[in-house]
Amino acid sequence: MRIDTLHRPELYARRGYGAEMTSQHQNTPSWDQIRRAPKVLLHDHLDGGLRPGTVVELARETGYRHLPETDPDKLGIWFREAADSGSLERYLETFSHTVGVMQTREALVRVAAECAEDLAEDGVVYAEVRYAPEQHLEGGLGLEEVVEAVNEGFREGERRAKVNGHRIRVGALLTAMRHAARALEIAELANRYRDQGVVGFDIAGAEAGYPPTRHLDAFEYLKRENNHFTIHAGEAFGLPSIWQALQWCGADRLGHGVRIIDDIQVLEDGSVKLGRLASYVRDKRIPLELCPSSNLQTGAADSYAGHPIGLLRRLHFRATVNTDNRLMSGTSMSREFDHLVEAFGYTLDDLQWFSVNAMKSAFIPFDERLAMINDVIKPGFAELKSEWLFQQTASTSGSAVSED
Numbered sequence: 001m002r003i004d005t006l007h008r009p010e011l012y013a014r015r016g017y018g019a020e021m022t023s024q025h026q027n028t029p030s031w032d033q034i035r036r037a038p039k040v041l042l043h044d045h046l047d048g049g050l051r052p053g054t055v056v057e058l059a060r061e062t063g064y065r066h067l068p069e070t071d072p073d074k075l076g077i078w079f080r081e082a083a084d085s086g087s088l089e090r091y092l093e094t095f096s097h098t099v100g101v102m103q104t105r106e107a108l109v110r111v112a113a114e115c116a117e118d119l120a121e122d123g124v125v126y127a128e129v130r131y132a133p134e135q136h137l138e139g140g141l142g143l144e145e146v147v148e149a150v151n152e153g154f155r156e157g158e159r160r161a162k163v164n165g166h167r168i169r170v171g172a173l174l175t176a177m178r179h180a181a182r183a184l185e186i187a188e189l190a191n192r193y194r195d196q197g198v199v200g201f202d203i204a205g206a207e208a209g210y211p212p213t214r215h216l217d218a219f220e221y222l223k224r225e226n227n228h229f230t231i232h233a234g235e236a237f238g239l240p241s242i243w244q245a246l247q248w249c250g251a252d253r254l255g256h257g258v259r260i261i262d263d264i265q266v267l268e269d270g271s272v273k274l275g276r277l278a279s280y281v282r283d284k285r286i287p288l289e290l291c292p293s294s295n296l297q298t299g300a301a302d303s304y305a306g307h308p309i310g311l312l313r314r315l316h317f318r319a320t321v322n323t324d325n326r327l328m329s330g331t332s333m334s335r336e337f338d339h340l341v342e343a344f345g346y347t348l349d350d351l352q353w354f355s356v357n358a359m360k361s362a363f364i365p366f367d368e369r370l371a372m373i374n375d376v377i378k379p380g381f382a383e384l385k386s387e388w389l390f391q392q393t394a395s396t397s398g399s400a401v402s403e404d
């Protein structure tokens with residue numbers, strides 16, 4: 001497979017407008033514009049996004065003694081370095097500490113509230129945040145108490161964000177762990193809370209050895225209930241995992257799905273040939289929850305410029321940009337966008353395309369998605385674009401005066 005010809009950033013960047021129109025040009029959004037752009041996040045783990053200081057405080061309050069560092073800054077670095085090892089299994093190990101401090105109602109409310117606040121602060125207007133209720137029972141909570149605590153936290157975070165001048169809506173996805181045997185039970189839980197803050201279901205955990213078909217009963221149950229689900233597939237494992245998630249389990253979206261690139265051939269002359277599975281994914285507009293920084297850490301991609309998102313966007317797959325685990329990757333939605341702007345020369349139009357794609361793919365009702373697109377996302381980007389227009393007018397008239 002040759003994908004390099006379509007991944008060369010210079011093919012996307014600058015667009016031949018001339019060297020004098022680079023950083024100020026609308027085609028290169030500034031960091032401030034990226035931060036203010038209305039962003040949509042579909043793939044973010046609650047236990048992967050804690051503030052390091054919160055991990056330290058919760059460990060102290062709950063008597064958790066296994067943290068490798070107790071200084072928030074050092075702990076933040078430790079998480080990133082541990083996650084940087086290049087193996088999905090080691091990456092998953094870092095979660096024993098975050099999950100370890102999320103075993104009480106108060107801890108769950110706090111973590112969820114801060115999650116919503118942090119996302120809103122970063123300019124995210126809609127997010128679906130996932131977590132596995134079965135991993136938060138060690139302190140004596142029941143599954144329903146876990147869901148209610150997290151819901152309470154998200155509502156509190158939305159309220160605090162509003163006070164700070166940000167608007168965000170957060171929905172929960174309930175995750176079942178693929179190595180465990182509680183998928184049907186968690187699917188039923190997701191269904192019970194579907195009109196009370198929970199918008200869908202997911203399975204996560206190490207892909208190798210745990211194909212999604214192990215949990216077929218859960219997916220069949222959700223389909224009978226007309227409910228929504230995504231499946232982590234095509235991250236560490238390739239096409240068979242994606243194929244099973246779609247054709248056996250009936251997933252609405254693919255968590256990652258980045259290995260769909262293995263079914264796409266770029267020929268010497270630049271033409272592209274899609275295999276049957278890649279064609280299906282594109283034809284059916286199956287959303288791909290792509291997570292560039294996370295993929296770099298787990299070895300699913302080797303650089304931002306070499307990340308398959310460049311080709312997938314160009315081929316008009318339903319690509320979305322996501323954070324996966326903000327703490328472990330030291331990232332945010334703005335940072336993910338910033339990396340892509342740097343690697344592919346993406347413009348505000350590209351960022352809007354990703355945001356609209358994500359909003360179209362959300363699990364909330366169609367009319368609400370449409371309202372978010374028309375009333376929040378498009379006007380937000382239009383405002384950013386108009387700023388450029390005024391700046392450009394000012395600088396053009398300025399240069400005309402100086403040339404005289």
Ligand SMILES: [Zn+2]
Nearest residue numbers: 045232255324
């Ligand atoms: Zn994930």
